Amino acid sequence: xxxxxxxxxAEALRLRPPEWKHACHALLYAPCPGRLFGKIxxxxxxxMQMRFDGRLGxxxxxxDPRDTSLEEGxxxxxxxxxxPGVASLLVTENDCLSCHASERPQRVVEHFYVKQxxxxxxxxxxxxxxxxxxxxxxxxxxxxxxxxxLRDGTGGLPAFLSNTFIGNAREQLIYVLDTLxxxxxxxxxxxxxxxxxxx
Ligand code: AMP
Ligand code: MN
Numbered sequence: 001x002x003x004x005x006x007x008x009x010a011e012a013l014r015l016r017p018p019e020w021k022h023a024c025h026a027l028l029y030a031p032c033p034g035r036l037f038g039k040i041x042x043x044x045x046x047x048m049q050m051r052f053d054g055r056l057g058x059x060x061x062x063x064d065p066r067d068t069s070l071e072e073g074x075x076x077x078x079x080x081x082x083x084p085g086v087a088s089l090l091v092t093e094n095d096c097l098s099c100h101a102s103e104r105p106q107r108v109v110e111h112f113y114v115k116q117x118x119x120x121x122x123x124x125x126x127x128x129x130x131x132x133x134x135x136x137x138x139x140x141x142x143x144x145x146x147x148x149x150l151r152d153g154t155g156g157l158p159a160f161l162s163n164t165f166i167g168n169a170r171e172q173l174i175y176v177l178d179t180l181x182x183x184x185x186x187x188x189x190x191x192x193x194x195x196x197x198x199x
Contacts, residue, residue: 025060083132161195
């Protein structure tokens with residue numbers, strides 16, 4: 001993946017199809033009070049998906065801003081990939097966190113959205129995800145991101161970050177974990193450093 005340049009929404013929308021394709025993806029998360037093995041705090045449930053290509057990514061896809069608004073396209077993609085549990089969910093322009101343009105491997109403008117849900121809402125999505133049109137096709141399954149690091153220093157978030165991600169999904173995930181303080185800064189930095197050595 002080539003270098004991705006950050007853009008404002010106005011700048012991003014000036015990059016027109018068909019020369020530029022636009023993709024919208026969303027990170028959905030909820031506060032999660034549980035503890036793993038009764039002791040390790042889970043803190044938040046952050047959703048990602050195992051894609052058809054064996055890489056991890058966020059839910060969403062290509063949107064043609066000539067046909068629909070970016071968000072209309074994104075909400076349609078979310079319904080296809082996550083199923084009827086997202087029927088009452090509406091991701092809006094206000095949920096947009098960043099726009100990035102990259103020229104390689106193809107010219108894509110990536111619009112990235114973040115939305116906080118209640119845990120019950122997130123669980124309702126998980127419960128019905130196998131009913132999604134794309135389940136078993138473009139989407140091989142939902143995953144929650146482990147936000148903790150186990151005592152061996154690798155298990156949990158560092159091992160998760162050592163997976164292969166689509167596009168800039170790994171950077172998007174780390175950025176959100178940092179800026180929304182879903183993982184304490186020192187723990188996140190350590191996890192990223194451990195993962196870097198394993199890649
Ligand atoms: P999709 O239809 O979901 O495969 O998305 C269209 C394209 O967006 C992908 O083929 C990737 O090249 C690109 N993309 C960029 N960032 C991401 C991301 N965070 N998650 C998923 N796809 C991404
Ligand atoms: Mn997709």
